[in-house]
Amino acid sequence: MNRIARLPVMAAATILLVVSATGCKRLEARDQLNKGVEAYKEAKYEEAIDHFQKAVNLDPTYPMTRTYLATAYAQEVVPGLDSPDNEKSAQLAINEFQKVLAADPTDSTALKQIATMYYDLKQWDLAKQWQLKVLQVDPKDADAAYTIGVIDWTQAYANAVKALQGAGMQDDSQGNPKMPKKVCSDIEQQNTPLVTEGLNYLQKAVDIRPSDDEAMVYLNLMYRRKADLECGNDAARKADLAQADMWREKALGTRKANEEKANSKVNGVVMQ
Numbered sequence: 001m002n003r004i005a006r007l008p009v010m011a012a013a014t015i016l017l018v019v020s021a022t023g024c025k026r027l028e029a030r031d032q033l034n035k036g037v038e039a040y041k042e043a044k045y046e047e048a049i050d051h052f053q054k055a056v057n058l059d060p061t062y063p064m065t066r067t068y069l070a071t072a073y074a075q076e077v078v079p080g081l082d083s084p085d086n087e088k089s090a091q092l093a094i095n096e097f098q099k100v101l102a103a104d105p106t107d108s109t110a111l112k113q114i115a116t117m118y119y120d121l122k123q124w125d126l127a128k129q130w131q132l133k134v135l136q137v138d139p140k141d142a143d144a145a146y147t148i149g150v151i152d153w154t155q156a157y158a159n160a161v162k163a164l165q166g167a168g169m170q171d172d173s174q175g176n177p178k179m180p181k182k183v184c185s186d187i188e189q190q191n192t193p194l195v196t197e198g199l200n201y202l203q204k205a206v207d208i209r210p211s212d213d214e215a216m217v218y219l220n221l222m223y224r225r226k227a228d229l230e231c232g233n234d235a236a237r238k239a240d241l242a243q244a245d246m247w248r249e250k251a252l253g254t255r256k257a258n259e260e261k262a263n264s265k266v267n268g269v270v271m272q
Helices: 002-041 045-058 063-075 084-103 108-120 124-137 142-166 181-208 213-228 234-266
Strands: none
Touching: 002 045, 002 063, 045 063, 063 084, 063 108, 084 108, 108 124, 108 142, 124 142, 142 181, 142 213, 181 213, 213 234
């Protein structure tokens, strides 16, 4: 009877020890998390990474800790720098953000950060794929739509410049009407999908955020890439350039209005 009576008591004591140990680890994890945040605020990213990694090891169930760790890795990535160390930091950040997504596939912060890492590494196709995932979670994310448009323009511009250089020409931003037919055909084949998609997403960005003057700038630039595709149709080329000029003027006007609104806020007056 005594032995049977003691079994639940021993089990309860064991559970209490486990809970107590878990509680201690959680407290230690929170302490490491707080130290990591302080180091991060002081731009001591290596130190922050060390604290956040310890916090993750102590309490892997706390999702924000892994997000902080991934963000600290991301801070070490230099946009556009092609080096093994930079790629390593980016991949470490991506790996941690993917673990966040394993717990919550709709975590928009993780989706955006992965897209940014690939953008910083100039891995355009992957950057675009992840921005599309952002839009699947939030179809009203203007930044994602804008970035897809920028990626498309970046690729289309590079294609056009390379093709023109092969013919001993430089881009004139006016549709390059003097380029040989073969060059125009090559540019048309490469850039038509990019221009079509880019215009669609840049327009989407403006539709979502009508004050997005940067998206308007890229609409101007993208219509100039569209002018490359007309290949002898001078009327169509001029129509594209007219659209480009319209978006350029609209961008200038919108930027001025945005600056005036920002200045009014600084002066304590919010204009509606």
